[in-house]
Amino acid sequence: MPRCGLPTFCGRTFRATTCARRWSSSDRARGALVDAEPQVTPSAAEAPRKSDLGVRLASAVVMLAIAGAAFWAGGLWLDLFVAVVALGVFVEYVRLVGKIADSASRLSSMVIFGAVYVGWGGLALAVMPEPLMLAVLGLVICTDTGAYFTGRSLGGPKIAPKISPSKTWSGLLGGMAAAGIWASLVVFSASYLVSAIGPTGASVAAALEVANLGMAAIAGAVLAIFAQMGDFYESWLKRRAGVKDSSRLIPGHGGLFDRVDGLLPVAIIVGTAWAATQAGL
Template sequence: MDVDPVLVPLEAVQRKNADLPVRVASAVVMLLIAGTAFWAGGLVLDLFVAVVAFGVFVEYVLLVSKIADSPARLGPMVIAGAVYIGWAGLALAVMPDVMMLVVLGLVIFTDTGAYFTGRSLGGPKIAPKISPSKTWSGLLGGMAAAGIWAALVVLSASYLLSAIGPTGPSLAATLDTANVGMATLAGAVLAVFAQAGDFYESWLKRRAGVKDSSRLIPGHGGLFDRVDGLLPVAIIAGTAWAATQAVG
């Protein structure tokens, strides 16, 4: 029996839409859990980061166990994953809560900018064998969105500092002291690393022959799927912050 080619993508869209309520409900639950951890702060937030990092590491080990063909190859991959994920988790745990929110916002802006720009403009793929949906236009859109986020953060912080100063809040003083250009550049560069983290996990899943890192989160896959872009950004931002504290 012949299949109408128009019905195939239509059925795919219908299946995706049918999954939407589950995805929304899972997203709400994730936001509530994360929001509660941030509200509590302190030890609760540190434990939350540790639990998520451990869950990501477990999913990473499950992925590489499908890739490695011998214990001799599996061992170094597990160690590398422990360093990569553990470093990111430690970086998030030691940085101030406000900085953690800034880092999370940057990754969210990157993903959002890349998604909508890539979907709107399309164009050449970056690495179709690893991640077929990622385009160069999406990468540039993600960099632009992350740059805007970083610039807004710096402007807001500078304005708040001027507000508690002797002269009171001043937009002119804010624009004079805020290095918006450097902040925008830093945000754009970090967006590249966020996308690299996404590609790295996609490469692991491709080699392991799986679609998601796990089925832990209904409609969203696993923890690794949710934080793949966050890991390298957390390492860079957290390490840079720790270095400035050590020097200071």
């Protein structure tokens, strides 16, 4: 066996790393020294991303199909769909706070708050007429989409990096702008929405007649802020619980709570306003 020299560098002695490696008995038996590390090619590194994108798209198609079927059926089926989603969100919420609460009293208070928060949001959606529910869903989707693409394109200062590192002020403004445009379009086509609501939408029709596009844009932008607050609240819960997603129920998308975190506060505000209008308040 060759001997390893002891070269001196900068006054210190180091064992030579370029000399012949020591051979173990098992190495001799195999007749080879195995010290190579696996190489990761670019195609191999990109494969999980492509695979994840496919899973996300497939899951999105399934979610849209289920939600579309519920809206198409309407009535009791739509109410049942909202109730099932709300129940699933509450279960995920309880699992999150169960990892956060450090005492029974705190756990109880957080569970009670979650029951009110999620239950109120679900009930608010259930009492809305279907066109109004679609308008609310569209506003939240526009908020998320506008925030994502604006924040990704412009970047800039983070809003709360310790809670949600990807959220930027530019993204918030982009989401507000997108929501404002959506709300303006909804008001612009108010006659069609009111006719779809039917006789029960008389009070809403009166409100829409005096509303202008500017006020609608402001209302949409304000609702976008509440949607982002709901997103931050869930991000805070997940950060405290040490998890990335509320669950793994939806492949590539996380849990139900991850999908409706921004919808809940907007639904509470709009649904409560709708109920108050119907009650003549």
